[in-house]
Amino acid sequence: MMQRFPTQATVENPRYGQLIIGPPGSGKTTYCAEALKFYRELGRQVGVVNLDPANENMSYEPVLSVMELITVEDCMEHLKIGPNGALMHCAEYLADHLEDWLLPALRKLGATHNYFLFDCPGQIELYTHHTAMARVFERLERERYSLVTVNLIDSHYCSEPSKFIATLLMALNTMLRMSLPHVNVLSKADLLKKHETKLHFNVDFYTDVLDLKYLLDKLDDDPAMRKYHKLNAAICSMVEDYALVSFQLLDVFSTDSMLRLRNHIDKANGYVYKAGEEQTVNSLLACAVGAETEAARMEHDVRPYME
Numbered sequence: 001m002m003q004r005f006p007t008q009a010t011v012e013n014p015r016y017g018q019l020i021i022g023p024p025g026s027g028k029t030t031y032c033a034e035a036l037k038f039y040r041e042l043g044r045q046v047g048v049v050n051l052d053p054a055n056e057n058m059s060y061e062p063v064l065s066v067m068e069l070i071t072v073e074d075c076m077e078h079l080k081i082g083p084n085g086a087l088m089h090c091a092e093y094l095a096d097h098l099e100d101w102l103l104p105a106l107r108k109l110g111a112t113h114n115y116f117l118f119d120c121p122g123q124i125e126l127y128t129h130h131t132a133m134a135r136v137f138e139r140l141e142r143e144r145y146s147l148v149t150v151n152l153i154d155s156h157y158c159s160e161p162s163k164f165i166a167t168l169l170m171a172l173n174t175m176l177r178m179s180l181p182h183v184n185v186l187s188k189a190d191l192l193k194k195h196e197t198k199l200h201f202n203v204d205f206y207t208d209v210l211d212l213k214y215l216l217d218k219l220d221d222d223p224a225m226r227k228y229h230k231l232n233a234a235i236c237s238m239v240e241d242y243a244l245v246s247f248q249l250l251d252v253f254s255t256d257s258m259l260r261l262r263n264h265i266d267k268a269n270g271y272v273y274k275a276g277e278e279q280t281v282n283s284l285l286a287c288a289v290g291a292e293t294e295a296a297r298m299e300h301d302v303r304p305y306m307e
């Protein structure tokens, strides 16, 4: 988790945003819907902003939606391009209309909301290669939002070593390119416990990303992957050298799991320093000293999802 410490501006005029990103189907929209209810219950002035121009099935009522500005469907029809090209076009269009659409609308909402969940599009190239979404996030930062990227990745990707390596590389690339406080999340963690995803190692091996040697050994078991041993070893070594990638587990339908994730997110975007609300002296102290012991973290964060 990359973490933010409060600046004078964020202390005086606190506004917060979670940028919910992740591959298609990883649970972004479901998280936004559940997090909206959850943070409202905590008393936060929260709203969801839909930034996905192809989000047909929003299970929440957004306070603002990019689909009022542009949709993938309209782009495909008018520009005669495919869905991926249309999504890139929409992202660029959004980035070009920050000053006359997104920011004025957010400023208006500022009268009643100071915490936004941004439901972002799922195409990962928007965060690993393309620059439009980075421009949007960077402009929001300059508008003094304390942002955190919440990168949801389906925990099913832990089931195969090759998929997990690709996940690590994607997560690291996104962290480096977005350069924002960041929390990586393995979503649908409840399915790990229900044996729907068979794992080669304990869950904490995947969350802590500490010793990838074992992962490489497993990759070599597959004859098709063995010939890429050097490439895989280089990727693992790079991920380990940066030592940035780790994961939190999330079952979006469990209040306890949402609370645990909230604690990580609040530390990352600096909300933990905001006075009042549900913050306690203990949580502030925990943040200041680097928080809970490894044993406590294992007990609460990881053990519930082990077989």
Ligand SMILES: Nc1nc2c(ncn2[C@@H]2O[C@H](COP(=O)(O)OP(=O)(O)OP(=O)(O)O)[C@@H](O)[C@H]2O)c(=O)[nH]1
Pocket (backbone or CB within 6 Å): 022, 023, 024, 025, 026, 027, 028, 029, 030, 031, 055, 121, 122, 187, 188, 189, 190, 191, 250, 251, 252, 253
């Ligand atoms: N069991 C379980 N299912 C989940 C969880 N989170 C999301 N899902 C399911 O995963 C599926 C995909 O979730 P979405 O929220 O549509 O995923 P998305 O990332 O918004 O998908 P795109 O809009 O295609 O990018 C839905 O059927 C959800 O009900 C979870 O924590 N546990």
